Amino acid sequence: MYKEITDTKNLGNYDIQPLTTETQGSTLLLSGDIDLYVAGAFREVGEAHVRDYAEPVIDLTGVPFLDSAGLASLLSIARVARNHSRTLHVIANGNPRRVLRITGVDQLVSMQE
Numbered sequence: 001m002y003k004e005i006t007d008t009k010n011l012g013n014y015d016i017q018p019l020t021t022e023t024q025g026s027t028l029l030l031s032g033d034i035d036l037y038v039a040g041a042f043r044e045v046g047e048a049h050v051r052d053y054a055e056p057v058i059d060l061t062g063v064p065f066l067d068s069a070g071l072a073s074l075l076s077i078a079r080v081a082r083n084h085s086r087t088l089h090v091i092a093n094g095n096p097r098r099v100l101r102i103t104g105v106d107q108l109v110s111m112q113e
Contacts, residue, residue: 017064021045026053031062034070034096042070046077050086057112060092066099074100078109
């Protein structure tokens, strides 16, 4: 299922990439920026995903930008996975992978190439 979760009506002329999600099996594919504007929606979608799948994967390779609000959402998603005795697998590159590495979040989830 493909879903756009960015409400761009109230963002003015900011250069953002709308966040979209698509589920392929146990993988949640994300595309677009994960920032303050969409972090709450990302958290809701991600938490539901880890509750629905025994081996949840979040694929951030289509995400060029991840800010601290997006990082907080990912931590919340990882906590829900842990509370359900599941390992959260994350695929990331570029800015998101760097943010996860610098903050140590890459040690809290299972990072995949």
